[in-house]
Amino acid sequence: MAGTQGATEELQEVVDFLHSPAGFLRLVQDEQGVPLSSSAAAAMDAQVQALLRRHYERACAILAENRAALEALALALIERETIDGAEALAIFEANGVDLPARAT
Numbered sequence: 001m002a003g004t005q006g007a008t009e010e011l012q013e014v015v016d017f018l019h020s021p022a023g024f025l026r027l028v029q030d031e032q033g034v035p036l037s038s039s040a041a042a043a044m045d046a047q048v049q050a051l052l053r054r055h056y057e058r059a060c061a062i063l064a065e066n067r068a069a070l071e072a073l074a075l076a077l078i079e080r081e082t083i084d085g086a087e088a089l090a091i092f093e094a095n096g097v098d099l100p101a102r103a104t
Contacts, residue, residue, distance in 0.1 A: 011055060069095035 063070065069092045076083050076091055083091075092099060 014051065066092075066095075066097055069097045 072091050072095050073083075073088060076087065089099060
């Protein structure tokens with residue numbers, strides 16, 4: 001779907017950071033190991049909320065931009081119950097979705 005690769009990569013970076021030991025420690029303490037103050041924690045919360053809001057809005061925009069393709073996919077699934085990946089890709093392409101190049 002158009003524009004999804006960048007969003008996917010950004011979200012994966014956030015997830016990777018949060019799952020790393022260094023990332024988790026940076027969430028609860030500063031570089032010297034001192035626990036975050038309440039104002040620092042509040043600032044961090046605001047940044048996380050802004051990040052989540054931005055990505056939520058981007059996801060909504062991607063879904064809206066590709067609504068015709070998603071509806072066509074839903075209709076194909078209603079008619080046939082199952083479709084394979086090639087059929088799904090053909091439906092997306094037929095409805096103007098610019099798919100990323102596939103790795104070989």
